[in-house]
Amino acid sequence: MSNQLSFFPDVDEKQIRSIVVKELKLFRALKIQQLNKQELDERGITINIFPKLYDNDREKEMKVLHMERALNNLDCIERQIIEKKYLDIERQNDINIYLDLCLQKTAYYEKKKQAIFMIAHCLNII
Secondary structure, eight states, X not given: OTTSOOSSOOOOHHHHHHHHHHXXXXXXXXXXXXXXXXXXXXXXXXXXXXXXXXXXXXXXXXXXXXXHHHHHTSOHHHHHHHIIIIISSSOOOHHHHHHHTTOOHHHHHHHHHHHHHHHHHHTTOO
């Protein structure tokens, strides 16, 4: 098997998972930020009501858009795993998630890994 040709370089799974999880957590915050900005716009408030250190709203909007596309590219089970594990306000542990989804432990971890890698590919992380 080690003699097989691969079109993809070897990747560090832990590093990829770490980056994707960090981006998922940031995505949660950016979604709230967008809702807050929308609420201010709807009420005609054009100034920042909190201090703002950086003016990078466009980049943040693009991050949200790209992450939403990546999440929409997942199958139903993969998306549920990612939402329950990383996007819900109350973070759940893996055991509760795979029991809630009626998955076997092995199938759960395989789906979770596939979801993380799919998000990484969609976001051009790998």
